[in-house]
Amino acid sequence: MTVHSQTLQGANVAVRKAGIARVVAAGAVTVGSPVNIAGSSGKVKAVSETAGTKIACLGSPRRRRGDGDVIEVFISLHERTA
Numbered sequence: 552m553t554v555h556s557q558t559l560q561g562a563n564v565a566v567r568k569a570g571i572a573r574v575v576a577a578g579a580v581t582v583g584s585p586v587n588i589a590g591s592s593g594k595v596k597a598v599s600e601t602a603g604t605k606i607a608c609l610g611s612p613r614r615r616r617g618d619g620d621v622i623e624v625f626i627s628l629h630e631r632t633a
Contacts, residue, residue, distance in 0.1 A: 569626055571613070576620045580612045585631065586624060595624060600633040 577594035580586055585608040589596040600606050610627040 567626065568628070571623050571625055572610075573621055574609075574624055576612075576616050576618060576622050578618050580616055580622060582613065582615050583611050585609075585611055595622075598631075598633060602633050604633045606631055606633055 575594045577589035577592060577596040580595070580597050585598045585606075586595040587598055587606055587608050588594075595609060595612075598606055598608065608627070608629050608631055610624045613623045613625060616622045
């Protein structure tokens with residue numbers, strides 16, 4: 552996941568592959584439940600795709616939070632089926 556936004560096409564960004572990242576929730580999330588990226592907003596959401604859909608998961612939140620809250624997510628990149 553990128554650590555900061557970059558508006559210049561072709562410019563570098565820092566990437567975090569492990570550890571804990573601070574992100575913004577796009578809705579209610581629960582401790583330990585997998586989250587993924589919510590569309591093009593850059594926010595994260597609870598996994599809610601249709602059953603049978605392959606999903607790229609970012610990890611799991613450390614605390615329960617709601618829409619717009621800044622949360623800490625333990626990065627655990629993996630793919631799963633809903």
